[in-house]
Amino acid sequence: MSVSGSEIDVSFEATATLATSQYLAVKLDASNPFKVVIADANAKVVGILQNKPAAGETAIVRVAGVSKHVMGEASMTPGDLVTATSAGKGEQVDAAGEFSYGMLLSNADADDVASILVYQSIAHASDA
Numbered sequence: 001m002s003v004s005g006s007e008i009d010v011s012f013e014a015t016a017t018l019a020t021s022q023y024l025a026v027k028l029d030a031s032n033p034f035k036v037v038i039a040d041a042n043a044k045v046v047g048i049l050q051n052k053p054a055a056g057e058t059a060i061v062r063v064a065g066v067s068k069h070v071m072g073e074a075s076m077t078p079g080d081l082v083t084a085t086s087a088g089k090g091e092q093v094d095a096a097g098e099f100s101y102g103m104l105l106s107n108a109d110a111d112d113v114a115s116i117l118v119y120q121s122i123a124h125a126s127d128a
Contacts, residue, residue: 007065012036012046014053022052023068023113024088025101026061036061038088045084045101045121062118069116071108080104082116090116099123 015035018026025039026049036059039045047061048069069082072089081093082102089111093100101121108114 007067008063009050009060010047010063012059012061014055014057014059017053017055018049018059019052019054021049021088023070024049025069025084025090026059026088027084039084040088041084041086042098043084044099047101048116048118064118064120066105066115067102067118068113069102071104071112071114072110074109076104076108076114078104078106090114097123 013035015029015032015037021038025045026036027039027043028046029035029037047063048067050060050062053059070089072085073091076092081100082090082104083093083098083100085091099121102116102118105115105117
C-alpha cells in the first residue's frame with residue numbers, strides 16, 4: 001500500500017552529529033535556538049529527522065505529513081498514537097500527560113521503520 005500527500009519539512013541545524021539518527025524523533029535544543037537534538041522520553045517532539053547531518057549541518061525535519069519512523073516498542077498497530085522513547089524512537093502513548101506527535105499507519109515491532117502521520121505535538125489525556 002502506498003500513502004502520499006502534502007508533507008512539510010523544516011530545516012534546522014544539528015547541534016551534534018545525527019549521522020546515525022535518520023527517522024528518529026527530534027526536539028528543539030533548549031540551549032541553542034533553531035537547532036535540534038534527539039528527543040528523549042515524552043519530549044515535545046518537533047518532528048522526524050529525514051536525513052543524516054553531521055554537527056552544524058542542516059537537519060531536515062518532517063513536521064507534518066507522512067514519514068518513516070523507527071519504532072521502539074513491539075506489537076504496535078495502525079491507529080496507535082506515538083510518543084518518544086529515551087532514544088528518539090516511537091512507542092505507544094499509554095499514560096496521561098504524554099506528548100503525542102503522530103499516529104502509526106502500519107504494524108510495527110521494536111526497531112522496525114514504520115510509517116506514521118506526523119502532527120503537532122500535543123499532551124494526551126490517556127490512551128491506556
